[in-house]
Amino acid sequence: xxxxxxxxxxxxxxxxxxxxxxxxxxxxxxxxxxxxxxxxxxxxxxxxxxxxxxxxxxxxxxxxxxxxxxxxxxxxxxxxxxxxxxxxxxxxxxxxxxxxxxxxxxxxxxxxxxxxxxxxxxxxxxxxxxxxxxxxxxxxxxxxxxxxxxxxxxxxxxxxxxxxxxxxxxxxxxxxxxxxxxxxxxxxxxxxxxxxxxxxxxxxxxxxxxxxxxxxxxxxxxxxxxxxxxxxxxxxxxxxxxxxxxxxxxxxxxxxxxxxxxxxxxxxxxxxxxxxxxxxxxxxxxxxxxxxxxxxxxxxxxxxxxxxxxxxxxxxxxxxxxxxxxxxxxxxxxxxxxxxxxxxxxxxxxxxxxxxxxxxxxxxxxxxxxxxxxxx
Numbered sequence: 001x002x003x004x005x006x007x008x009x010x011x012x013x014x015x016x017x018x019x020x021x022x023x024x025x026x027x028x029x030x031x032x033x034x035x036x037x038x039x040x041x042x043x044x045x046x047x048x049x050x051x052x053x054x055x056x057x058x059x060x061x062x063x064x065x066x067x068x069x070x071x072x073x074x075x076x077x078x079x080x081x082x083x084x085x086x087x088x089x090x091x092x093x094x095x096x097x098x099x100x101x102x103x104x105x106x107x108x109x110x111x112x113x114x115x116x117x118x119x120x121x122x123x124x125x126x127x128x129x130x131x132x133x134x135x136x137x138x139x140x141x142x143x144x145x146x147x148x149x150x151x152x153x154x155x156x157x158x159x160x161x162x163x164x165x166x167x168x169x170x171x172x173x174x175x176x177x178x179x180x181x182x183x184x185x186x187x188x189x190x191x192x193x194x195x196x197x198x199x200x201x202x203x204x205x206x207x208x209x210x211x212x213x214x215x216x217x218x219x220x221x222x223x224x225x226x227x228x229x230x231x232x233x234x235x236x237x238x239x240x241x242x243x244x245x246x247x248x249x250x251x252x253x254x255x256x257x258x259x260x261x262x263x264x265x266x267x268x269x270x271x272x273x274x275x276x277x278x279x280x281x282x283x284x285x286x287x288x289x290x291x292x293x294x295x296x297x298x299x300x301x302x303x304x305x306x307x308x309x310x311x312x313x314x315x316x317x318x319x320x321x322x323x324x325x326x327x328x329x330x331x332x333x334x335x336x337x338x339x340x341x342x343x344x345x346x347x348x349x350x351x352x353x354x355x356x357x358x359x360x361x362x363x364x365x366x367x368x369x370x371x372x373x374x375x376x
Contacts, residue, residue, distance in 0.1 A: 003371065004086040004102075006077065006093065007038035007057075008069075010045055013264075016109065016291075019172065021092040025049055026173055027364035034368075037084055041072045058084075074098050088371055094132040096139055103374060105141035108132070110149050110288025110310075112207070114156040119206060121238055133157055141370055145169050145289040146310035165370050169289050170358035171298040178268075178275040187272045192257055197228040198334070199277035199301075201270070201292045204235045204243060207285040209325045211246055214259060216330035218250040221258045224338055230273065231261045274299040279337050279344075281305075283325050290314050294358055297351030302344045304333045318350035 009018035028036060029052040037056045044050075044057050060076040062068065074097050081089055082101040089096065089104040096104050113120050113128040120128065136142055136157050142164045144150050150164045178184060188194070198217065204210050210231065217229045235243050247259045265273065274280075280296035281304040290311045296303050297318065305311045307321040315321065320337060322329045337344050 001034045001087045001372065002037060002085065003034060003088045003090055004037045004039060004081055004084065006073070006089075006091045008041050008072075009092060010038075010047065010050075011040060011043055017092050017107075020107070020109070020169065022049060023170065023172065023360040024092075024364045024367060025055075027361055028368060029055060031368065034372075037086065039077060039080060041069070042067070087376065088374070090371065091135075094128060094135065096135045098134070100138075103140045103376065104138075105143060105371065106132075106135050106139045107143045107145075108136060108149065108153055108288075109145055110286070111152050111156055112286045112288070115152060115286060116207070119238065140374055141165065143167055143367060143370070146313050148310040148313055149288040165366065167363040167366050168358050169291050169294075170360045170363065171291075171295045171355070173360055174267075175295070175298055176271050177299055178272040184272050184276045187269060188276070191230075191260060191262065193228055193230065193260065195226045195228050196278045197230050197276075198279045198281055199273055199296075200229070200231045200281050201233060201274075201295070202282060203233045204231070204237055205284075206237050206239070206241065209283045209285075209330075210243055211241060212325060212327050213281060213283060213330055214243075214246050214250055216327045216334060217259065218253060219327070219331050220334045220338065221254055227258075227278070227338070229259045230277070231259070232263075232265055232270070232273065233261075234263045271299075274301065277301055279304065279334070281330075281334075282311075283322060283330070284309070284311065285325060287311055293319065294351075294355060297355050300348050300352070302337055302347035303351065304330075304337065316350075316354055318347060318354035320347060 009021055014022060032054050035054055037058060040059045044059050050057055060072060060080055062071060078097045078099050078101055086102050089100055089102050091106045094106060094108055096106050117125055136159060144153060144164060144166055145168060147166055150166050153159055153164055154161050221227055247261055250259055251257055274296060280301045282292040283306045286309045288310055293303050293305050293314050303319045304322060305315050305319050306325055307323045320333050322333050
């Protein structure tokens with residue numbers, strides 16, 4: 001069987017979709033019964049993951065010499081799917097071609113743009129709300145990452161639940177716990193981290209309540225002066241919130257560099273920060289899965305997260321839930337974990353058990369099984 005994949009998410013720094021596809025490919029490359037064709041738009045990455053005799057890599061060049069995601073998706077993809085005699089097309093993203101000459105699937109990681117369109121600019125609303133719904137209606141299979149997201153897809157798109165398969169995510173297989181004290185010390189010195197620290201990982205959106213966390217931390221840091229707060233992620237708030245100014249104001253009030261924001265760190269640095277933080281906090285009003293919750297648990301860290309959407313499903317009884325994403329609730333949760341070492345250790349134990357529910361191998365196998373079992 002020949003399965004084609006829209007591989008644009010692998011071309012540059014891997015974000016959520018790229019990491020998702022990477023998780024599948026680590027297991028699909030070992031399945032030599034089937035051939036996989038990867039279609040790229042701008043470049044073919046030099047990635048050892050893609051070097052397999054059942055992987056064929058193709059750069060689809062635009063004959064008109066201009067760069068366009070729309071042209072790639074709706075013209076180049078269909079043409080090459082037919083030319084290469086593909087059996088099935090897999091999109092790890094929300095969209096598929098308007099016309100597909102073969103059976104197809106998409107992955108809807110969440111549909112926050114339907115539940116909360118006010119979080120997105122006009123262009124994003126047009127692309128996601130119209131084209132994503134069309135893709136969901138016309139695809140033969142839909143994959144999503146949580147039972148909560150499945151229920152949202154059924155609710156907003158009125159799609160038969162039997163068409164939707166839930167495949168939970170998992171921490172990356174290449175995650176490594178860093179125990180080298182020298183490495184951690186050097187990294188903390190590089191970024192001016194002198195104390196214990198609380199960690200937040202993920203792009204900053206309005207729904208993730210970074211300003212409220214900053215305000216709650218400012219209050220707690222006045223009491224616990226040996227703590228800092230490290231935020232790793234770019235500011236993508238819409239409407240825009242000046243996070244840097246809020247950090248500057250809080251640091252001025254505290255009289256020290258208590259809060260630090262880094263847009264991006266290397267993979268090794270991320271591992272070291274996860275390995276050496278005291279607490280991980282990941283709040284949101286809406287998530288399709290909430291991968292940072294189980295990533296932190298992989299590194300043996302207690303997690304504070306929100307009591308809503310898929311985060312209830314992913315966290316289970318292994319996390320400290322903030323019932324309302326307000327300053328008081330966040331402060332109380334931080335206070336609870338900082339002051340109660342026994343409770344903190346209990347969450348670490350429960351987190352280790354919770355992790356057993358999530359596996360990239362199971363995700364990859366279930367996804368491929370669904371593709372192979374569809375009627376052709």
